[in-house]
Amino acid sequence: MTAAAVEARGLRRAFGSVSVLEGVDLTIAPGSVHALLGSNGAGKTTLIRILATLIRADAGTALVAGHDVRTAAAEVRAAISLTGQFTAVDDILTGRENLAFVARLRHLADPGAEADRLLARFALTEAGNRRAGTYSGGMRRRLDIAMSLIGDPAVIFLDEPTTGLDPQARLEVWAAVRELAASGTTVLLTTQALDEAEQLADRISILHHGRIIVDGSLAELKRLLPPATVEYVEKQPSLEEIFFAVTGENPTTEREAAA
Numbered sequence: 001m002t003a004a005a006v007e008a009r010g011l012r013r014a015f016g017s018v019s020v021l022e023g024v025d026l027t028i029a030p031g032s033v034h035a036l037l038g039s040n041g042a043g044k045t046t047l048i049r050i051l052a053t054l055i056r057a058d059a060g061t062a063l064v065a066g067h068d069v070r071t072a073a074a075e076v077r078a079a080i081s082l083t084g085q086f087t088a089v090d091d092i093l094t095g096r097e098n099l100a101f102v103a104r105l106r107h108l109a110d111p112g113a114e115a116d117r118l119l120a121r122f123a124l125t126e127a128g129n130r131r132a133g134t135y136s137g138g139m140r141r142r143l144d145i146a147m148s149l150i151g152d153p154a155v156i157f158l159d160e161p162t163t164g165l166d167p168q169a170r171l172e173v174w175a176a177v178r179e180l181a182a183s184g185t186t187v188l189l190t191t192q193a194l195d196e197a198e199q200l201a202d203r204i205s206i207l208h209h210g211r212i213i214v215d216g217s218l219a220e221l222k223r224l225l226p227p228a229t230v231e232y233v234e235k236q237p238s239l240e241e242i243f244f245a246v247t248g249e250n251p252t253t254e255r256e257a258a259a
């Protein structure tokens with residue numbers, strides 16, 4: 001039996017009088033890619049920050065890589081990496097120097113070799129000796145993901161890794177996430193994009209009004225809605241249709257109401 005990579009029970013967190021998380025339960029299997037799907041302001045970053053020991057929950061428990069975020073924060077931090085929308089990439093340094101810098105911080109024996117290995121893995125070898133400031137959005141995000149892998153963290157948190165990227169860059173980041181998944185790293189990624197969860201995740205949790213209201217594989221989520229039969233063609237519900245069905249929100253009526 002392998003322990004869960006993340007095991008959260010009853011997490012609650014408020015900011016002042018605003019209650020953001022109202023009892024979040026989340027289990028993530030080791031080696032899986034788990035998408036936390038939620039609208040802007042749903043509390044995705046708050047949950048990630050609790051799991052990464054950056055802020056504390058008001059109530060509830062969470063184990064990450066087997067360590068309690070409250071009582072063993074140092075062990076949790078040693079086992080994880082976190083990348084967000086705003087990257088840790090230094091524009092003045094080349095891609096290779098960025099990687100080697102982190103490798104030195106983590107006391108790796110051969111930082112240059114680690115940098116070259118990661119440049120190759122994330123298709124950045126040709127750009128490796130250029131300043132990161134000249135990189136496209138997708139290249140920067142790939143470099144950031146590569147940097148977060150140094151030291152082999154057991155669990156990697158990607159907080160909205162493709163928000164703000166153009167479609168091409170988005171595909172590049174998807175390839176990088178698939179590369180992580182293939183190597184067996186546990187990934188928790190947050191996203192507002194239904195297609196992203198559909199494309200990348202083994203399991204999907206939907207965070208809505210402070211709770212995980214649905215959790216399952218894409219196939220399980222699709223079973224929540226019966227397929228609509230049109231003429232002779234069976235149409236499977238899209239994740240988007242499931243999302244709006246379970247959250248009770250209809251994008252069309254909301255747009256109309258706003259108009």
Ligand SMILES: Nc1ncnc2c1ncn2[C@@H]1O[C@H](COP(=O)(O)OP(=O)(O)O)[C@@H](O)[C@H]1O
Pocket residue numbers: 015018020038039040041042043044045046047
């Ligand atoms: N440090 C903070 N102080 C006050 N309110 C916060 C703070 N961090 C987040 N919030 C509020 O909590 C809610 C959830 O935010 P967040 O976790 O960033 O959502 P998401 O990442 O899903 O967009 C939002 O209403 C946000 O304004």
Ligand SMILES: [Mg+2]
Pocket residue numbers: 044045046159160
């Ligand atoms: Mg966020």
